Amino acid sequence: MDVYIGIDVACAKDKYLPIVICTKDNNRLVPLPLTKHPASPPKGFGNAGTLQPELNIAYAKAAREYIELICHGYHLNPIRIGIDAPLKPRANHLQRRFAEQALDKTGISCFTTPSEQDFLKITAKGRAHLKAGKPVPNLPHAMQLWMLAGFAIADELSKLTSCIEVYPQATARYLGIADKHKTTKGQAEQQLHSISQYSGWPASADEWQQLSAICYGATHDKVDAYSAAWVASLPERQRVALGKPEHDDAIWVPALKAPQPTKEHQTFTESDAHTENAAYQRMCPACGEHNFKRWPFGWDAHAAHRCTGLTGHGTESRKAEFKKKFLSPP
Secondary structure: OEEEEEEOOOOOEOOEOOEEEEEEEOOEEEEOOHHHOOOOOOEEOHHHHHOOHHHHHHHHHHHHHHHHHHHHHOOOEEEEEEEOOOOOOEOOOOOOOHHHHHHHHHOOOOOOOOEHHHHHHHHHHHHHHHHOOOOHHHOOOHHHHHHHHHHHHHHHHOOOOEEEEEOHHHHHHHHOOOOOOOOOOOHHHHHHHHHHHHHOOOOOHHHHHHHHHOOOOOHHHHHHHHHHHHHHHOOHHHEEEEEEHHHOEEEEEEOOOOOOOOOOOOOOOHHHHHOHHHOEEEEOOOOOOOEEEEEOOOHHHHHHHHOOOOOOOOHHHHHHHHHHHHOOOO
């Protein structure tokens, strides 16, 4: 029996990797109750662990072995895997991946994927942080380190079957239901309800009760993993590539009407910093560690002195880098 798999990549220490495996039953995408199986997926090693390539490789191999165990035990044939993470680093010559540029134009926010060269600097900075005895929760580039685990998972699982990159937040935007953060009470259920109109699951009160058993993790993790599996299950004519798949740089979303960017979600020019419409909270798109209370007010001071997501040296160089990447129109 053919199956489609969704993975909500996570590397939090001692947190199970959310993996959903789904069969198609009369065009309904039905997830297996994996938490009832005696085997369990691997647990993450934490952000500090991602700085050790051998741990990322071990984590990825454990994920593959778990999927193989389930599939062999039930005579399942994995057709495609949707992975909620970049599959590889950004090309060195790009400021933003082609997929991220496409998201920008659609008004969907995402963190910048570092290049391979950037990651060499990032991991060196992280190791130096730990060697100095500084606390793990303050690791620089915390919102990008998890991508290293994602790269290893994508590389390992590509040995099983075809892997595509998905982004449940983008899927939610295409469904028109991303007005609240996924951790908001009831939001994950709302997203799943919208997906179910296309996937056919859950379709009854009993199936809604089965949600807790489809994989490990919080409800929003389960829904994100199922969302990833749903997009992976769609034939190519029913999904759209944001980016350039011919360059292996694309995020796939369902072939629905594209969302229209709002003023809040557009990339801002410097003049926008003085308008009231720019007053909303946003995490720094470079480092993911600083919360702007009224983005982009204060970007220059943050970029000049505190942002750990920049590679330039000197205040003017750092400000110019930040402005070019995040404040200039595409």
